[in-house]
Amino acid sequence: MPYIDESPTMSPQLSARSQGGGDGISPTPPEGLGPVVEAGKGLEMRKLVLSGFLASEEIYINQLEALLLPMKPLKATATTSQPVLTIQQIETIFYKIQDIYEIHKEFYDNLCPKVQQWDSQVTLGHLFQKLASQLGVYKAFVDNYKIALETAEKCSQSNNQFQKISEELKVKAPKDSKDSHTSITMEALLYKPIDRVTRSTLVLHDLLKHTPVDHPDYPLLQDALRISQNFLSSINEDIDPRRTAVTTPKGETRQLVKDGFLVEMAESSRKLRHVFLFTDVLLCAKLKKTSVGKHQQYDCKWYIPLADLVFPSPEESEPSPQVHPFPDHELEDMKMKISALKSEIQKERAGKGQSRAIERLKKKMFENEFLLLLNSPTIPFRIHNRNGKSYLFLLSSDYERSEWREAIQKLQKKDLQAFVLSSVELQVLTGSCFKLRTVHNIPVTSNKDDDEAPGLYGFLHVIVHSAKGFKQSANLYCTLEVDSFGYFVSKAKTRVFRDTTEPQWNEEFEIELEGSQSLRILCYEKCYDKTKVNKDNNEIVDKIMGKGQIQLDPQTVQTKNWHMDVIEMNGIKVEFSMKFTSRDMSLKRTPSKKQTGVFGVKISVVTKRERSKVPYIVRQCVEEVEKRGIEEIGIYRISGVATDIQALKAVFDANNKDVLVMLSDMDINAIAGTLKLYFRELPEPLLTDRLYPAFMEGIALSDPAAKENCMMHLLRTLPDPNLITFLFLLEHLKRVAEKEPINKMSLHNLATVFGPTLLRPSEVESKGHLTSASDIWSHDVMAQVQVLLYYLQHPPISFAELKRNTLYFSTDV
Numbered sequence: 179m180p181y182i183d184e185s186p187t188m189s190p191q192l193s194a195r196s197q198g199g200g201d202g203i204s205p206t207p208p209e210g211l212g213p214v215v216e217a218g219k220g221l222e223m224r225k226l227v228l229s230g231f232l233a234s235e236e237i238y239i240n241q242l243e244a245l246l247l248p249m250k251p252l253k254a255t256a257t258t259s260q261p262v263l264t265i266q267q268i269e270t271i272f273y274k275i276q277d278i279y280e281i282h283k284e285f286y287d288n289l290c291p292k293v294q295q296w297d298s299q300v301t302l303g304h305l306f307q308k309l310a311s312q313l314g315v316y317k318a319f320v321d322n323y324k325i326a327l328e329t330a331e332k333c334s335q336s337n338n339q340f341q342k343i344s345e346e347l348k349v350k351a352p353k354d355s356k357d358s359h360t361s362i363t364m365e366a367l368l369y370k371p372i373d374r375v376t377r378s379t380l381v382l383h384d385l386l387k388h389t390p391v392d393h394p395d396y397p398l399l400q401d402a403l404r405i406s407q408n409f410l411s412s413i414n415e416d417i418d419p420r421r422t423a424v425t426t427p428k429g430e431t432r433q434l435v436k437d438g439f440l441v442e443m444a445e446s447s448r449k450l451r452h453v454f455l456f457t458d459v460l461l462c463a464k465l466k467k468t469s470v471g472k473h474q475q476y477d478c479k480w481y482i483p484l485a486d487l488v489f490p491s492p493e494e495s496e497p498s499p500q501v502h503p504f505p506d507h508e509l510e511d512m513k514m515k516i517s518a519l520k521s522e523i524q525k526e527r528a529g530k531g532q533s534r535a536i537e538r539l540k541k542k543m544f545e546n547e548f549l550l551l552l553n554s555p556t557i558p559f560r561i562h563n564r565n566g567k568s569y570l571f572l573l574s575s576d577y578e579r580s581e582w583r584e585a586i587q588k589l590q591k592k593d594l595q596a597f598v599l600s601s602v603e604l605q606v607l608t609g610s611c612f613k614l615r616t617v618h619n620i621p622v623t624s625n626k627d628d629d630e631a632p633g634l635y636g637f638l639h640v641i642v643h644s645a646k647g648f649k650q651s652a653n654l655y656c657t658l659e660v661d662s663f664g665y666f667v668s669k670a671k672t673r674v675f676r677d678t679t680e681p682q683w684n685e686e687f688e689i690e691l692e693g694s695q696s697l698r699i700l701c702y703e704k705c706y707d708k709t710k711v712n713k714d715n716n717e718i719v720d721k722i723m724g725k726g727q728i729q730l731d732p733q734t735v736q737t738k739n740w741h742m743d744v745i746e747m748n749g750i751k752v753e754f755s756m757k758f759t760s761r762d763m764s765l766k767r768t769p770s771k772k773q774t775g776v777f778g779v780k781i782s783v784v785t786k787r788e789r790s791k792v793p794y795i796v797r798q799c800v801e802e803v804e805k806r807g808i809e810e811i812g813i814y815r816i817s818g819v820a821t822d823i824q825a826l827k828a829v830f831d832a833n834n835k836d837v838l839v840m841l842s843d844m845d846i847n848a849i850a851g852t853l854k855l856y857f858r859e860l861p862e863p864l865l866t867d868r869l870y871p872a873f874m875e876g877i878a879l880s881d882p883a884a885k886e887n888c889m890m891h892l893l894r895t896l897p898d899p900n901l902i903t904f905l906f907l908l909e910h911l912k913r914v915a916e917k918e919p920i921n922k923m924s925l926h927n928l929a930t931v932f933g934p935t936l937l938r939p940s941e942v943e944s945k946g947h948l949t950s951a952s953d954i955w956s957h958d959v960m961a962q963v964q965v966l967l968y969y970l971q972h973p974p975i976s977f978a979e980l981k982r983n984t985l986y987f988s989t990d991v
Contacts, residue, residue, distance in 0.1 A: 223388040228293050228302075231381045235286050236352050238374055242279040244349040245272070245367045252343075262339050270329045271368075274319040278371055281312050303398025306382060310402040313409045319371055330364055331613075357533075379406040432607070433457045434614045436585050439621065441555050443570045444479075448552050450620070451479065453571075454611050455585055458594055459483050460561070462569070463611055478608045482563045485594040489583060490562050504553035507926030507967075512550045513663060513692075514960045519543040520623070547622035551664055559583075575659055575666035577698045580722050621664040623693065633661075633693035634730055636760040639820065641686045641740070642672050645701060647750040648679040653704040654723070656683065656752065660730075662692040670817040673845065674704045686820030688851075691730075691758075699745050699752055700725045724750040730758075775831030777859045785899040792899075792906045795830045798841060799853040800910045807846035808913065809920045814931050818851030826852040857935045864900055864907075864936045865892075865965075873937065874958070877965045889968060894980050902977055904936070908969055915970070925970045926963075933963035 249272045256265045263271075285305060292300050334341040344364035351357045382403040389396050436455040441448050442462065454461045463476035523539045526532075555572040559579045562568040573579045599607065642656050658670040669689045675681035702720040724747030735741055735758040742755045776784050776795050784793045807813050822844055829837045830852070841849060857864055865873060869892055876888035893901060911932065915925045938958075969975070 224385060225293065225296050227381060227384045227388065228289070231377075232286070232289060232293050233352065234377065235282065235289070237349075238370065239279065239282055239286055240350040240352070241362070241367055241370050242275060242282065244347045244362070245275050245364070245370075246279060248343050248347070249275075252340075262337060262343075263333055267329055267333055270322070271326050271333070271364075273322045273326055274315055275371075277315045278319065281309070281315060282374075285309050301394050303395030303402070306378075306385075306402040307398045309378065310405040310409075313375070313405065316371060316375055316409070323368070323372070326368060327365065330368070375406065375410060379403065379410055382406060431457075432459070434616070435589065436582070437611075437615050438617045439551075440559075440571045440573065440582075441552055442479075443572060448572065450548075450552055451571075452476065452611070452615070452617075453582075454615070455582075455589070456607075457589060457592075458485070458597075459599075459607075460487060460586065461607065461611070463608060474612055476608050476611045478604055480567075480569070481599065481604070481607075482561065482569075483594070483596050483598075484586065484590050485596040486564050487586065487590070488562050488564050489586075490560055490568070503556055505926075506922075506924045509550060509554055510926050510930055510963075512546050512553075514963075515546045516543055516550065516623075516663065518960065519546070544622060547664060548620065551620065551622060554663075554665060561586075575698070576657070576668070576722070577659055577666060577700055577725050577727070580700075580725055623664060633695045634691045634732060634735070634758060635693060636691055636758060638689045638691050638694070638697070638730070638735070639686060639757050639759065640670070640689060640697070641755045641820075642683045642699070643753040643755065644680065644682045644684070645750055645752045646680050648723070651677045651679050652723070653677065653706070654681045655702055655704060657700045657702065658687065658689060659698040659700070660689060660691060660694040661696050662694055666696075666698060673819075684821070687817040688820055689817060695730055696727055697730055697756070698725065698727045699747075699754065701747065701750060701752060724748040724752075726752065732758075777827055777831055777856060778861060780861055781864065781903060782897060782899045785903075791902045793856075793903065795856055796853065796903060796906065798837065799849050799856075800907070802841050802849050803846065803853070804910065804913065807850065808917050810846050811920075811922050813846070813914060813921050813923055814850045814854065815923060815927060816847050818845060818848035820851075822848035823851045823855055827855065830856075854931070854935055857932070862940045863938055864904055866896060866900060867939045869895060870937065870939045873965050874961050877961055877968060885968075889965075890975075890980065893969075893975065901980070904969075905975060905977055907932075907936075908975070911970060926967060929963045929967035929970055933966040934959055937962040937965060 249268060252263050252268050253265070255261050256263060256268060285308075288305050289302060292302050292305075330344060334344050346361045347364055347367060348359045349362055349367075350359055382399055386396070386399050386403060389399060434454060434456055438453060440451055440453050442451045443449075449464070451462050451464055454463065459481055461481040462479045464479060466475050466477045519539055519542055523536055523543070526536050526539065555574040557573045557576055557579055559571040559573050559582065560568060561571075638660070640658060642658070645654065645656070648654070653674050653676045655674045656672045657668050659666045659668050661667075670687040672683045672685045675683060700722055701724045703723050705720050726745030726747040728743065728745060735756055738757070740755040740757050742753070745752050745754070776793060781793060785791065788794055790797075803813065810816075826837075826840065826844060826848060829840055834840075863870070872888075872892055876885060876892055879885040879888060893904070896904065911928045912925070914921065914923055915928060918924050
């Protein structure tokens with residue numbers, strides 16, 4: 179059952195698995211186990227869960243109040259000569275809302291003081307048990323729900339006054355909110371009670387997880403959860419068809435199975451479409467522009483009956499019109515603008531700025547997010563009508579492409595007939611899309627509610643352990659995807675485990691998160707047949723064996739310990755562990771306590787000890803990357819296996835003579851990762867703490883001559899080992915960027931990867947520069963990227979030339 183709620187809770191999937199390691203969600207743990215809860219920590223977690231629930235309960239009560247507000251005046255006019263609605267219509271639309279409001283108001287009033295005066299003796303299981311026992315009122319509401327919606331819709335169409343009321347109901351904001359109210363439609367509010375049962379059930383899961391078995395609340399919460407689950411399973415079947423079905427003129431039910439926003443290549447340009455998959459037809463639509471106050475409608479661009487829809491195989495498909503990927507640096511610029519705007523909005527809110535200014539900033543942010551969403555996807559998804567035309571969508575995630583393909587193929591297993599829709603039938607079907615859609619907004623952060631969870635910013639460490647459940651031996655590997663800026667991107671890939679039914683990868687990855695809320699794992703069978711090539715992007719098509727997704731629940735992953743989990747996919751179980759490090763924590767520069775190695779040791783100490791101009795580790799990693807990794811797609815961007823990187827780090831630190839042999843055998847992404855780690859772990863950045871403020875000021879200069887003067891002077895001011903190493907790395911990165919058509923790594927991409935690594939100040943020096951951990955694209959990070967990009971785009975800089983040239987610039991920094 180779809181639901182949206184106002185405040186975050188712990189993932190039900192994670193909660194269930196952590197209780198018993200099983201597949202489903204069960205209120206009762208496996209016999210003899212029970213949830214392992216440390217008394218103090220468990221009670222603290224209970225309080226956190228309840229505080230979040232209490233906040234959302236306040237919002238829910240405000241929503242019910244907003245729904246009841248117009249009921250009294252409507253009833254008052256019903257007995258006059260000019261009624262807006264009849265008494266019967268009012269009772270149908272608002273059926274049981276008053277009762278539900280009273281139940282929850284009483285529940286809230288009893289729960290609130292218990293949470294506010296929290297101690298280890300507090301019991302509240304009886305409150306949840308009582309709430310669950312009153313679900314009969316919700317059953318009556320659900321049974322009337324369809325008629326209530328239809329009545330409200332008919333009344334809106336026939337009465338302008340009621341239409342105005344139902345389109346913009348004012349919901350009082352929570353007590354601690356800066357806004358006084360928010361606006362919401364009556365249709366959306368009428369669905370809130372159904373959302374609420376789902377929400378309460380999830381909270382009961384979380385409470386049980388953190389309640390000791392011997393606590394007095396435990397049996398009461400168990401009972402409440404059992405009642406809620408039984409109720410949910412009974413209404414799920416009722417609700418979904420009501421919300422997702424449309425009747426054809428022949429009287430048949432055509433159900434909406436899936437919908438979402440996809441980018442279509444149409445007339446050689448990218449267009450954002452809303453695609454609707456019904457039980458017998460795929461319909462591609464765009465939202466019509468309408469004047470204020472009018473109902474929004476969709477315009478059908480094309481449709482294909484599923485009986486006529488085919489997926490062309492790679493060898494059959496015609497080469498698609500050339501899809502020109504959007505330049506990477508422009509995509510990165512958009513991300514930076516979005517984050518800068520996000521920061522401005524937060525500042526305005528903190529300073530209680532004018533709502534008009536905030537709305538202007540939000541509008542700009544939406545425009546940039548929309549462009550990013552439109553221009554970032556590159557994975558082709560082609561569908562063909564066997565009677566004629568082909569269509570090409572571009573997606574950002576292979577997981578998403580697989581979901582659409584599987585949903586269509588599942589429906590095609592039924593006995594489907596080809597048909598042609600008349601203009602009236604097409605109009606009815608397109609007209610139903612607005613009401614039936616499950617995805618209401620373009621997936622951008624500016625469309626999110628202000629109190630929605632912002633996602634995680636930092637580094638997620640994932641170990642992909644193993645997989646089992648394959649029926650026959652195959653060459654198997656996994657990829658990891660996370661969401662970022664509203665869409666999913668592939669972040670890491672395991673090595674191929676050959677000819678096995680039980681691959682044991684045991685590979686660790688460090689994945690950068692940018693407001694991420696979900697982790698996806700896809701398991702593939704590697705295809706070595708060169709004839710099976712996808713003509714759209716010239717890549718061999720590997721078969722997806724299974725795929726799965728989990729929510730990145732902050733309370734679960736934000737611990738120092740590894741959290742182990744299993745994702746089930748098509749009978750396959752993939753075992754993995756993860757832990758999260760915030761961005762500020764991960765970028766702390768900690769000097770090494772021992773001065774014998776190379777990691778965490780000043781670069782001047784290392785070069786002096788080695789009697790070299792550039793550290794040996796830098797020279798060897800660069801040489802290996804240029805020898806066999808310069809054409810590797812995503813070199814320096816794709817994560818190397820963390821265990822391999824740590825092994826290389828240990829060998830370099832010990833000055834082991836086997837380092838060259840190890841380098842030649844090691845995966846190239848691990849070598850690239852080792853080089854990045856070396857610079858990241860320097861006790862101070864390569865471009866030094868002392869000069870950091872001057873680099874920030876220099877890059878902000880507007881006059882090109884002044885900027886050139888300043889930026890060259892700053893280089894000259896660096897200590898010789900730092901300068902020579904920086905120039906050596908600079909020339910290497912330029913050579914990598916020359917292969918951009920093959921490795922997809924532009925100068926801008928490389929500056930994004932290396933900028934913060936080479937410039938971010940050490941902890942002591944950075945106190946004045948630290949920004950919010952939730953804003954990865956902060957002003958400082960943007961400037962760090964721009965500094966490196968300036969030097970990367972500059973004509974070759976030689977050490978001798980720099981030292982020889984004099985400057986017309988003050989030598990004071």
